[in-house]
Amino acid sequence: TIDYDKIKKASAKYPKLKEINYTYGTAGFRMKAEYLESVIFRVGILGGLRSKKLNSKVIGIMITASHNPEADNGVKLVDPSGEMLEQQWEGYATQLANAQSDDDLIAVIKSIVSENGIDESKEASIVYARDTRPSGPKLVAALEEGIKAINVVGGNLGVKTTPQLHYFTYYLNYCEKPTEGSYEELADKxxxxxxxxxxxxxxxxxxxxxxxxxxxxxxxxxxxxxxxxxxxxxxxxxxxxxxxxxxxxxxxxxxxxxxxxxxxxxxxxxxxxxxxxxxxxxxxxxxxxxxxxxxxxxxxxxxxxxxDGDKIAALAAGFIIELVKTAGLDINVGVVQTAYANGSSRAYLEKELKVPVACVSTGVKHLHHKAQEYDVGVYFEANGHGTVLFSPNALNKINSAEKRTAEQEKAIKKLQALTELINQTVGDALSDLLFVEAILINRQWTFHQWDSAYTDLPNRLVKVVVENRQIFKTTNAEQTLVEPKGLQEKIDKLVAQYKDGRSFVRPSGTEDVVRVYAEASTRKDCDELAFKVAGLVY
Ligand code: NG1
Ligand code: ZN
The missing domain is CATH 3.40.120.10 (Alpha-D-Glucose-1,6-Bisphosphate, subunit A, domain 3)
Structure with a gap:
């Protein structure tokens, strides 16, 4: 059960820094490492509550700041299936992190328990890992204090990649539970x-x-x-x-x-x-x-x-579509991108590969959820984060397909292998590397051959520091500004002056900036367009 006195005592060692307002954003909490101890202590408690809520399923917690500078760090929670934390709970994470005093913290925990009808007596477990940042060990210690305070079983996986943590969380919940060996070693092996x-x-x-x-x-x-x-x-x-x-x-x-x-x-x-x-x-x-x-x-x-990620998506979709066709399977394939995908990649997918393309808001969870609507959903952000999801329906059809010819049999076997080679819980650089390499080996393609599917339009992404980025409100998968009023019309006027011009403005979810993206048929035009749109925003 939950011992609120114990939590309160433990929390006294991790007081919230008064002046900071924390937000659980697209990538969890992320900032300078020295501001994170109280937050990570509380994330341990939240993980325990989430596990209790989900009938003792294992929750994952990753301490990392990904591509950000070494002095930063961050933390995010992973749901039992290996997916990102459910949206509603992001709000709870933010509430917990911002509770000013130990008493406020207890009050927030109690409200989460009652809102969710959580059975306090349920067992709970968490596995956690960190990347190689020097601040990692200290933050892991804070996390362990939080986990202990709520009487939860914690499994330390040591240093792991983010996708390893996602995969192992999924594994513990949905595959055979290992009975021997340390979790730290098993998560690698x-x-x-x-x-x-x-x-x-x-x-x-x-x-x-x-x-x-x-x-x-x-x-x-x-x-x-x-x-x-x-x-x-x-x-x-x-x-x-x-x-x-x-x-x-x-x-x-x-x-x-x-x-x-x-x-x-x-x-x-x-x-x-x-x-x-x-x-x-x-x-x-x-x-x-x-x-x-x-x-x-x-x-x-x-x-x-x-x-980049767009090219990976094109390579993956092209190969999978071909295999599905050869195998004679009735499986639909779709690609999910964000507005940052190059215009040429979208045109290639739609016109050459004739595959449906959806555009969603930035952030892995949006892509992941949209991709789940297809039998096979290929999703990649232009920056190289992504994976391929095979739905239960697709897996079923692939695994039970009739193999009439040797060619069909080969295609089906290949598809089966691909479903195992891609880390379906989350974008994974190592799994993606092997996936791309396997396709290139099958095709016996050089990078140049892979690249020749289409040519990227010149593009530019710039950051604009503004006084308050919250005033920028978007719609249409973040491609159209609804506020500040009148700004979108001005952008449209500029864009219309350039051949193949496209530009949009949105507030970043991970940095205190507004991002301006532009593309056009020539490098000069593209840079000019980006510069002029940035001028409107500033
Ligand atoms: P923001 O800061 O919201 O643009 C960035 C990336 C996303 C995603 C998240 C999470 C761009 C333009 N944006 O989001 O693609 O990776 O970070 O890390 O690359
Ligand atoms: Zn990363």
């Missing part, structure tokens, strides 16, 4: 085993491609990818050759610094420590290994070519 085996199945006996260089952003992806690659080699060491760079997780100040997926995507340039030559293949992970972007140098002029 079960993960490596699953994805290494699925990779081999998906690759079949196709010849392997040239080595790939992975920039691990000096984060947790480095040691995890190294171990995963060893598992792959143990089965057959002739299939996948990876060289990991920016793998220094010991030195301070290196995490995400001038490297990683976010640096490469926003700057459209090579990370430091990556001497890239024409003919090389490379990719960058972010600090918690849930995003990946690929790149190479063009062989005729040596220019930098980015293969």
């Amino acid at each position: 079960l993960y490596y085993q699953k994805f290494a085996e699925a990779f081999h199945k998906a690759v079949g006996d196709n010849p392997c491609l040239s080595p790939i260089t992975i920039d691990a952003a000096n984060g947790v992806g480095a040691p995890k990818l190294k171990e995963l690659a060893e598992w792959i080699d143990k089965i057959n060491n002739n299939v996948f050759e990876v060289e990991i760079i920016n793998d220094d997780i010991k030195s301070q100040g290196k995490l995400n610094f001038n490297c990683g997926a976010d640096y490469v995507k926003s700057g459209q340039k090579i990370p430091t420590g990556a001497p890239l030559s024409v003919g090389d293949r490379a990719a960058s992970l972010d600090g918690d290994a849930d995003r990946i972007v690929f790149y190479y140098l063009n062989d005729y002029d040596g220019t930098f070519r980015l293969l």
Whole structure:
């Protein structure tokens, strides 16, 4: 049961910083690490309440600030299925974090208990992990105090990628509960085993491609990818050759610094420590290994070519559609994007692949939920975060399909392998890496061949610091401003002056800025459009 005195006593050690107003946003709580101790203590309590509410199912908690600077940190909760925390509970998280005193905290807990009819006597359990940030251990200690205060069983997974935590949370709830071994080791072992085996199945006996260089952003992806690659080699060491760079997780100040997926995507340039030559293949992970972007140098002029989330979605959708057709299955495939997807990618998907494309608001949960509406839902944010969801209906059809010809049988087996190779709980840089590599191996494609499906329109994303970003209100999957009044009309007028022009403005959910996105048929036009729209906002 819940011992409110015990919570109150424990909470006294983690007083809320008076002047800060916390918000559980798109990526949970995220800010300078020193402001987070009280919040994370309280998140431990919230995890316990959520587990009790869901009949003792295991809740996941991840301590990370992803691609943000090393001095930042953050925390988010993961629901039993491995998905993000349900929206209504984000509100509870914000309420708990902002309770000013220990008494206020108790009052908020009691109100959550009564609003949800929570049975206080229910058992509860939580698994938690952190990335490699130096502030991690101290924050884990605060989390453990919160977990203890509400009398919940906690399983420390140690240092993990965000997607590993999601996957293990799902595993504990929906697969066989392990009876021996430490959770910390199992969360690695079960993960490596699953994805290494699925990779081999998906690759079949196709010849392997040239080595790939992975920039691990000096984060947790480095040691995890190294171990995963060893598992792959143990089965057959002739299939996948990876060289990991920016793998220094010991030195301070290196995490995400001038490297990683976010640096490469926003700057459209090579990370430091990556001497890239024409003919090389490379990719960058972010600090918690849930995003990946690929790149190479063009062989005729040596220019930098980015293969971002949109390109991954096009590759994945194209291959899956082909397999479904060959297999003769009645399965619909859809792609979900945000407004940041390049206009050319959308045109390619709709006109060439003839696949329905939905556009939703920024934030993984919006994409994930929309993707669940299709038999097979492919979703990727342009920044490289995404996955493919196979619905129970699709899995059923794939697993019970009649195999009339050898060709059909091959296509069905391949589809089966792909359903196992993609981490369906959340976007996962390591699983996505293997998924992309498996498709390229099947197709025997170079990066250039993959890239040639369509050419990105020149685009620009700029941040504008404004006095109050809350006054910017949007509709139409964030592509149209309803407030401040009159601003959208001005943007429309500007956009109309440029060939293939498109631009939209929205407040960021993770930073105190307004983002302006623009694309147009030439680099010059695009930059001019972005600059002019930013001028309207400022
Ligand atoms: P905001 O700050 O709301 O634009 C950013 C990314 C999202 C997503 C979230 C969560 C862009 C333009 N926005 O959101 O795609 O990754 O962070 O981390 O890349
Ligand atoms: Zn991340």
